[in-house]
Amino acid sequence: MIEKVIERVKELLEGGEIKGFVGLCNKNGHTAPYLFTEVAELDHLVVGDFQNPGDARYPLNKLLIDLYRAYPEEKFGVLVRGCDERGLNDLYVWNQLTPKNVVAVGIPCPQELADACGCPKPYPDNSVAEPIAEGAEAQDLIRMEALGVKERFTQWMEVFSKCIKCYGCRDICPMCFCKECSLELDELIPRGEMPPEIPIFHLVRAVHMAGRCIDCGLCNEACPVDIPLRTLYKKVGDIVYRKFNYRPGFDKGKSPLNVLENK
Amino acid sequence: MGDCHYLYGNVATEKRIKFMKQLLEFVGIEGERLRRKWVSSAEAPEFVEEITDFVNTLKALGPSPLKREQKPDQPSAKVAVA
Structure with a gap:
């Protein structure tokens, strides 16, 4: 190849x-x-x-x-x-x-x-070679969804609390192109406070990934404390697809969360 | 919808709340803790009724799971979840 x-x-x-x-x-x-x-x-x-x-x-x-x-x-x-x-x-x-x-x-x-x-499409349309793999199911998401609400809370809080606020997830993200980042706004995320307030730090990022995350999983690989960020953003993508029938990177047109028309 | 003082404000809100409720559920916070209701400034009784109902719902749910995560020296959790 x-x-x-x-x-x-x-x-x-x-x-x-x-x-x-x-x-x-x-x-x-x-x-x-x-x-x-x-x-x-x-x-x-x-x-x-x-x-x-x-x-x-x-x-x-x-x-x-x-x-x-x-x-x-x-x-x-x-x-x-x-x-x-x-x-x-x-x-x-x-x-x-x-x-x-x-x-x-x-x-x-x-x-x-x-x-x-758990990649939905592990090959590009514009490729030098034919696909060699099929899309896979997101097992991590399925596992997490099978748990009860209390158990999910415990698990997420446990992993979020390990965060060292390195901003690695944001810095490696190919879809994070904003010049100003909410995660650096003192009013939302006070500077110098460690660990960052949970779950708000991670949820702010998760919300900003809605209609934007293309599920490459680099955040997951970059995280030094192994927070399963990909699972979180997969869910974000899942909600946007189910509720608004939109998949970033697949569908042409803007994210429904950014379109100010009544659709 | 679309009849908002802030033009498309309610349209954007409707989408975000729909999304947020599900995200909260996924991280283990009951979606019922987030509620959206359209009430005009001239509808005081409706507002009171809604808030009373919301308070009752929250009381039935019990304290927020986030409360236990709070450090004792912090007066309140700065989260947008009741």
């Missing part, structure tokens, strides 16, 4: 269609996000998986937003998985990127990763 990605990126760079390609680079044994601008550099391009699925996933779309803000006229390529492509679609809806400035080079995820993620 990697050859196909390199081939496609080479084509795009040589043809001058894109100014650079936001992908993953492996150098000195480390994988990190990288902006490829020369064909010669592509020897170091990787797609992230070595032994296990999802060894290295990064919010590449987030870097793309920064590039777009700095170079609004230029066109860049980006490596996407199914979730990243949902992210691109949603970022277009939110006017953080425009399709004419982006060329997505997609890769499908293996079943093992799709299952671990």
Whole structure:
């Protein structure tokens, strides 16, 4: 699959269609996000998986937003998985990127990763290869919903209380593009107070994910104290889908929670 | 609906409350603790009736589970849940 990605990126760079390609680079044994601008550099391009699925996933779309803000006229390529492509679609809806400035080079995820993620669509439409996995059910959500209200409360409060307020979930989130963040408003989240007030800190973020979260799960991976944030935001997505029939990244059009018409 | 002093205020509220009730349930806080009712400033009796009913509901539910999470030195939990 990697050859196909390199081939496609080479084509795009040589043809001058894109100014650079936001992908993953492996150098000195480390994988990190990288902006490829020369064909010669592509020897170091990787797609992230070595032994296990999802060894290295990064919010590449987030870097793309920064590039777009700095170079609004230029066109860049980006490596996407199914979730990243949902992210691109949603970022277009939110006017953080425009399709004419982006060329997505997609890769499908293996079943093992799709299952671990409970991913609804582990492959992008715009892909260098055919899908190799099917959408999986969100087992974590099903488990949590099976519990009683009191038990859920105890479990959530227990995990929320571990929060060290590192803002890792927000900082890694490809859909967190606001210039001002409610989680830094003193009136809501007093500065210097540790741990943050629970559950309000996490619920503020959860509410802001409504109609926006594309379920990539990077927050979950970034959390140093293993708060199952993905489960929480999966529920958020589930409510928005059931109540308003809207799925960010799948459906065109704005989030029903942001549309001020009577629909 | 749509007849709001704040233009679309009630439309936005209706959506948010629908959403929030379910989210609260999911994190273990009874959805009945959040209630939305449209009452105009000229409808004092309706307001009183609604609040009385809400208070009765809350009394039946018992203290909020969040109360037990509160530290003793904090006078009140700053949450928008009754």
